[in-house]
Amino acid sequence: MEQKTISQRLDFHDMATLFSSFGFRVVLLGAIFLAIVQDSTAQAFMTRTGHAEFKSRVPFFSFTGVSDDLVGVINLADSTVDFYLDLTTLKTGIGKRDKDMRLTLETKEYPFAEFYGKIVSLFYRDSEKSQVIQVNGTFTIHGVSREITVTASLQRQGEDLYASASWKLNLNDYNIKPPRLLMVKVDEIQELGVTGRLNPVSN
């Protein structure tokens, strides 16, 4: 009886050791497998070189400001969309006008324009066709945040995701005083656009 007990104890101990070692390996292998699977069908995509631009109009004249420093993440797993732009990187082609724009936007106090929201329409991730989606979220500029809905397009391009969106912004909604060029006031409605090729994020 005593021997059996010892034997049982040994068996139990060996099994525990075996399970301990085996279990850890299974979990580790599982994690690696999951990571590989996740990488091959990436859920999150990011860019640090997205393109952002705005178009301002005054009577008989318009000008465009551009930046290629748009930073953004689109996470298909939870449908979040997160973009921001350092506003001091916007260039209109004239240094003095850039300075005016920075003064108007008060970039020392409010350096970023930001959008954080969720994709609220269907996106078929396996399709390589361009798809129109709706994104609801909060756009913040000049220290003022407002809920907006943006119509965007998303397209799988190989491993990457190509995104583009455009919408109109009323400067008055964000407490931005439209600047003047000579005696003419810049239109308070600004056309905004963003495009970017987002690469899979490796977790």
Next chain:
Amino acid sequence: MWFLKISSRVSWVAAILICAASSVAAQIPRERANPGGPVDEVFWAPNIITMGSVANLPKGNVNLTIMHVFGIATDGIKDLFGLDDLANIRIGLDYGLSDRVSIGFARSRFDKLFDFRFKGNFLRQTKDGRVPLELAIKGDMGIRTDENGFDLQDRPNYLGAVLLARKFSDTVSLQLTPMFSHFNTVFIESVGSSEIIEEENDHFALGIGGRVVMGTRVAILFEYISVIGSRSDGTRDEMGVALNVETGGHVFQLFLKTSQWLTEQHAIARNRDQFLKGDFRFGFNVNRVFSLVSN
């Protein structure tokens, strides 16, 4: 014990997976694009008053400069504080070849002077203090085209300058400018029966200039150009103060200054007046920036 071992390892793996997943779901941290980039506008225009500043044009930008200086202002109402006197006018264009190199030309009324210049910025002061100074060089070659019987080789004059500046704060900027001017032809004049005025070909000078910002678009400027070493007889140091007003694409400089000349080499070698003795003139510079590139 074995169970604790497994549990500990599983917890670690789970924690790593959770962290990885949550790092994607969270908002990405906001970071400035170029925190160590150049400081904004040490000066607002390519000139302080007469003296060039370290400010240069962005690539593809054109700066049209109209400089205008009247006669001595302290002669009173009889010549409307100098406005009735012969005025010197200089109209010029500068073009930014890159964000650090510009070239330009201009034409002045006095001597019917054409001048060609360049400016190159070697160091830009950075926001993070990594580079504490602005360093630029400037060159200017003038050629007088008035009808005076001179041969071509007698007509040129030159300026070489090293521009060192620092923006100490959003309010105060200072610039030191060692300069050298050369005239191919100078004169020896007899004045009266005994006095002889002798001019020199070469002058060394040290320019000191600065800006004190008074508001978002208003600043006070000053400059003092002191001749170092030997100088032409009667040559005085140049001095000026200005109100600098920026309105969108325009920069206006309304100034009181000593010399009627509008290029540095002439202001160094040809100024005969003294600011502090009341020999100053009213004038203005208008700078307007255009772009030849489109986004």
